[in-house]
Amino acid sequence: MNFFGLARRSVFRKPVKSILLLLIVFAISTLLLAGVASKNASIEVQDKTRQAIGAGFLLERNAEYRTKRVREYSEKIGNDKEGSFGGYHQEKEIINGVETWTGWTTNEFESLDIKDIEKLAKAKGIADYNITTVTTPVNPVNFKRIEDKDVDQNADVGGVSLIGNKDMKLDRNVLSGNLHIKEGRMITPEDKDMCVISEELAKQNNLKIGDKISFNDYHDTENSKVSEAEIVGIYQVDQKMSPLMQGDTYRSENVIFTDLRFPEKAEGETSPLYERAYFKVEDVEAYDEVKENLQKVDINWEQYDLIDNNGNSETMSSNFNDLAKVSEMMILVISVASFVILVLVFLFWLKNRVQEVGIFLSLGVPKFRIIGQIWSEAIMITVLSLMLSFAVAPAVSKVTANYLVSQQVQQMQEEEKNNEGKVSTEYVAPKQDVQSISVEVTPEMYLLDGVSVLVLITASVLVSGIVILKRNPKDILSEMS
Numbered sequence: 250m251n252f253f254g255l256a257r258r259s260v261f262r263k264p265v266k267s268i269l270l271l272l273i274v275f276a277i278s279t280l281l282l283a284g285v286a287s288k289n290a291s292i293e294v295q296d297k298t299r300q301a302i303g304a305g306f307l308l309e310r311n312a313e314y315r316t317k318r319v320r321e322y323s324e325k326i327g328n329d330k331e332g333s334f335g336g337y338h339q340e341k342e343i344i345n346g347v348e349t350w351t352g353w354t355t356n357e358f359e360s361l362d363i364k365d366i367e368k369l370a371k372a373k374g375i376a377d378y379n380i381t382t383v384t385t386p387v388n389p390v391n392f393k394r395i396e397d398k399d400v401d402q403n404a405d406v407g408g409v410s411l412i413g414n415k416d417m418k419l420d421r422n423v424l425s426g427n428l429h430i431k432e433g434r435m436i437t438p439e440d441k442d443m444c445v446i447s448e449e450l451a452k453q454n455n456l457k458i459g460d461k462i463s464f465n466d467y468h469d470t471e472n473s474k475v476s477e478a479e480i481v482g483i484y485q486v487d488q489k490m491s492p493l494m495q496g497d498t499y500r501s502e503n504v505i506f507t508d509l510r511f512p513e514k515a516e517g518e519t520s521p522l523y524e525r526a527y528f529k530v531e532d533v534e535a536y537d538e539v540k541e542n543l544q545k546v547d548i549n550w551e552q553y554d555l556i557d558n559n560g561n562s563e564t565m566s567s568n569f570n571d572l573a574k575v576s577e578m579m580i581l582v583i584s585v586a587s588f589v590i591l592v593l594v595f596l597f598w599l600k601n602r603v604q605e606v607g608i609f610l611s612l613g614v615p616k617f618r619i620i621g622q623i624w625s626e627a628i629m630i631t632v633l634s635l636m637l638s639f640a641v642a643p644a645v646s647k648v649t650a651n652y653l654v655s656q657q658v659q660q661m662q663e664e665e666k667n668n669e670g671k672v673s674t675e676y677v678a679p680k681q682d683v684q685s686i687s688v689e690v691t692p693e694m695y696l697l698d699g700v701s702v703l704v705l706i707t708a709s710v711l712v713s714g715i716v717i718l719k720r721n722p723k724d725i726l727s728e729m730s
Contacts, residue, residue, distance in 0.1 A: 411464070642690050
């Protein structure tokens with residue numbers, strides 16, 4: 250009888266040991282699948298402060314991905330070297346005799362990719378789209394800004410704020426119904442060197458439609474190049490727009506809307522900084538379908554947040570704090586622990602089968618055939634274990650991902666609490682609540698899990714089999730007496 254036949258008989262002859270191995274392999278396979286699925290989970294978070302307005306979607310940079318890029322680019326330059334890479338710069342400074350490192354980025358690094366925006370704009374169900382620049386502080390050259398005379402202006406840059414739009418009618422201030430045109434018109438895609446100012450700014454400076462106002466870089470007001478824009482509209486608001494930062498530079502009355510490429514020109518930059526893109530849905534009844542169409546577009550989604558009109562966005566596990574790293578560590582620990590446990594199990598098997606091994610050796614059965622029988626027994630049990638683990642994997646993966654995400658949320662909250670008061674900043678991190686976690690166990694994951702378990706079983710059998718391969722047959726036979 251070949252060793253496959255002997256293996257089958259042995260499995261049924263020793264049910265306790267077989268069931269023990271079945272449960273161990275079942276647990277290993279299930280946990281490995283849960284780890285892989287969690288690593289590739291998609292987490293839907295909600296941030297009411299960043300929700301798209303109306304029947305549309307908002308595209309913004311993912312903050313976690315930005316942090317990761319800064320770290321990667323710094324490593325490429327060299328952690329102890331000065332230099333630049335991909336729009337990220339770092340240099341060494343000596344402050345009060347202490348060596349410190351400073352890093353900063355350019356528009357090239359921070360901006361949304363125009364090619365990605367245009368790809369998304371072509372998705373089925375998108376009727377129109379807009380691109381909005383970051384709020385850009387600049388120096389007013391030939392007009393006076395609105396100021397609070399009772400406030401010390403030394404901490405302020407003394408400028409006004411420019412917001413560039415491809416199509417102003419899709420700017421969030423307009424879509425919300427808060428901003429209205431009092432005179433003239435809004436910025437259109439065809440405009441160049443055009444602007445729309447507040448009624449307060451127009452009144453203070455006696456400005457009217459057709460007048461031209463000038464700006465330059467507030468860092469060097471004396472020598473920087475002056476850029477000029479024609480006033481095509483005057484707006485009014487129902488409620489003051491929320492300022493980006495403290496200071497009169499960012500107050501509602503000093504916000505000036507321009508064409509898309511004017512802000513970079515006014516601040517002396519050579520490339521734009523697109524902060525967000527808005528995609529208008531053609532048919533509100535097909536909102537969810539259009540969202541799926543957008544998500545199917547071939548771009549690097551890891552670097553973006555696609556936000557719906559409820560403030561929901563899906564972020565990859567690699568961008569959700571350290572979820573991907575935790576999942577990878579989980580997989581590594583399970584793999585190492587599983588290998589050790591399996592080696593011990595097979596050593597136990599062999600130790601209790603000395604008599605059987607001795608008989609085989611006395612009959613002239615080669616050692617590799619004996620190892621082959623042990624391996625065959627293990628594979629038979631493993632196949633059944635994999636079938637069972639595949640059946641429960643989706644449910645276990647969901648529970649595992651939920652647990653890991655909850656731990657990451659708790660960790661982030663503790664870090665925020667510990668860092669309170671340590672850093673002086675006006676930036677307020679967006680409040681993001683986890684809405685749902687999507688975990689999918691794909692055929693590729695099943696295949697990877699099956700192969701990994703088989704490799705673990707094979708390696709464990711071979712390592713434990715060294716006990717036989719290294720020993721002299723006489724020594725093994727002597728233990729039978």
